[in-house]
Amino acid sequence: LIGPIPLEKELTVSDFQLISKIELQNRVSNLAEKVVKLADAVKSRREINDEWYSNTILKLSSFVGVAVAGSKSAAGGGAADAGNVRLPADAFDPLARAHTAISLGNATTAVIRVTAIVDPIAEATQKTAALLAVIGTFDGVHLDLILIPSEEAESGGEQLPIKRFYRYVLQAEPAFDKITGDLVPPTASFLQIPVAPLLTLGTDVAGSWLVFPTESIYDLDNIKLSNLDRAAQKEGVRAEFALQNILVEGHARDSRTNGPPRGLQFTLGTQATPSLVDTITMANLGYLQLKANPGVWDLRLREGRSRSIYEFEAVVDSHAAQYRRRRRDNNTDLLGDAGARVVVNSFEGVTLYPIVRKKAGMEEMDVLEPDVEHGKESGGIWNQIKTNIFGGEAKSEPTINVFSVASGHLYERFLSIMMLSVVKNTKSGLGVDMMC
Template sequence: MAKFLDIPESPLLTLNMITPEGWLVEPVHSNCDLDNIHLKDIERTVIAEYELEYLLLEGHCFDMTTEQPPRGLQFTLGTKNQPVVVDTIVMANLGYFQLKANPGVWILKLRQGKSEDIYQIVGHEGTDSQSNLGDVIVVLNSFKSKILEIQVQKKPDKIKEDILTDKDERKGMWDSIKSFTRSLHKEKEKKEIDILNIFSVASGHLYERFLRIMMLSVLRNTKTPVKFWFLKNYLSPTFKEVIPYMAKEYGFQYELVQYKWPRWLHQQTEKQRIIWGYKILFLDVLFPLAVDKIIFVDADQIVRHDLKELRDLDLDGAPYGYTPFCDSRTEMDGYRFWKKGYWASHLLRRKYHISALYVVDLKRFRRIAAGDRLRGQYQALSQDPNSLSNLDQDLPNNMIYQVAIKSLPQDWLWCETWCDDESKQRAKTIDLCNNPKTKEPKLKAAARIVPEWVEYDAEIRQLLDHLENTKKHAILTHDEL
């Protein structure tokens, strides 16, 4: 337990844990917003409880023949009774991989499919089994970092196979006909498991309030089952406590995902920039490998259209699709930084895209190693403090010639700052982006710009009040007993 006394009351403070590299720690209880601690407004003592949730199993993997990382190779980690608990992909960046685990005996394997078909494990160091055995046994019995070195090699009859190449791209006409016939039989099965995957991030009680409203707007505009994916690293204990009740009330699925910023990748120190990094740098490794397509929606957005249409949109071979910034509100021309200087010369006639909403074809993204390319460029640019001022937005726009962006129709994202009033009626989503001219507070802007925002907010407030009253009643009943 740590106590901090005699702290100045006037500054706005944030409480965060700096932990050993191999630890994943989360806050499990707090009596205030740990992102925005204003001691002069808090009468009681601020209390926060953190928990060590996972130990990281990290490693580097190389192909013995080429002495290079096997880009796209996939690993699973499990136990004797549960062979697959988590999975991941090997980065081209240093052949790095990480997996969440806990103390105990674990088995690391090549993932079933192309990884297992093409490659075999031929050696390993830092493990707890003989190096010539295919199954890699790892015993986590210490709180210190466990870093493995894995050597793999292509099987003799698979030397010419490429793990990132889709066999379907090389099929002839007859194979295509057979594939089409099989797809007809699978169409019914596909409809039965159809799900809309929505990813978002938030930190602090205010943005978690926006996030809950965004979720409700998504659900109200689709008939497709929805699964929300949230970056767990910075969610408050309050949000994590409430989300199961929301899921039950509104009938959606959810999963909390997390990834430890690799120690070799240039670190960000400001929380906002760290969160921006998570929006773009780890898309290939953040989600289970079975997730093929995902849509990112900013917490402070309101959805007015079925996002299934966006998910099913043809990206024309690009790994992701973004909406370009609007040009229609001409009085903001002086603030359009992408129209001059570096961005004007870099983009030429291409658009500068906003990162508040984007759809990612994760299968394609992983196949072209887009994550490795983005991390490589980030590593080069982030050394300069004047680069990547809007990290999550500047990086994909900077890499537009190496990792293509599909420009989404303008209607997919409307923002009052950049888009004129006439186009608002066609908006499929409304983003509450900051206005550098008026600097209007978000809550005030939300109520003014989006009428249904107030209704959604009141509905969720009613649910939260009901949960709070139920909780108080349960405590009172327990005390009486």
């Protein structure tokens, strides 16, 4: 489906040629190849001509289109059967609409008809309503919104299921300033909300997004409007959020043990900066997570024990492909230390399934075990400098590992001050991990 197309848009010959070309590339070309092979198999039993080719491709295109639509709508499990059921366009017409329906658009001229049945007091409806409001503004779209409350709502429970104020930031098209012409970012406003409760301003974003507040003078986790002075209450609490990173996630597997290579470290970077970000593989399902942005990245094993012990065997894009690939002796298509190229070209992020294996002679080595011999030889750069200047073996101080958790902007600031004080007042090595 190409559209929605504005009603005032006049289609030219070139438009139809483009639509025909897209349809040919996406649907018909693959089927046509199969039909040619089918013709070779049946030409001994019937006459093959242009009409037969045309009718066969037409029927197969229609059949495949129905099958694809059914498979896409199936949610899996028990919902799979329901996804294959195609309802007629007037299936919901018998529903009562006198006081519980909202219609947008012209039903007689609409190219697309949307019927949405929602529970008006469900949390999911808060997002669905915003999406439907934008869809209803498109040309050639007719929207029927039918409100059917759940049984709990009709029974009159003590508490409503909605316990939040929600705004969905979505625009049908970009907006520009009428004077400067600058792009106006989408905004959300909460008006006439109670001032007594303690509120938290958060974001409901895709799982692969890392969104953080970039501008605000308030603690967004602890907002109490009654504590603001009269001028501040009139202006309101303002905050700007920015999408800072899109995640590259994955599940690593050791091809020899068929289990997760716990402790294995990966890096993500560019040719100029190979180790821009890094991560460690978790023992639970071999999960790994790296912060990235749109672009082309290189996934590598981190310098040190990870690269000394392991090497890449392959990087695939699904669990099924990961487990279909079996370890073969004398494998000739190993990626080795080169790693793999990762392309982040979608806001949905990237999910990878790296397959690694231990190098020859390293089968009994563990990434998490300290390299005692290497530590004795090197002792770190600072120890080497002290040894060269003062002579003798430098005394190595134990590393102090500090792990802390903070919730809320105010506590994060306190935590940063405390961490800075520790760094300035200790001579030992520090390993600091802050979770906010």
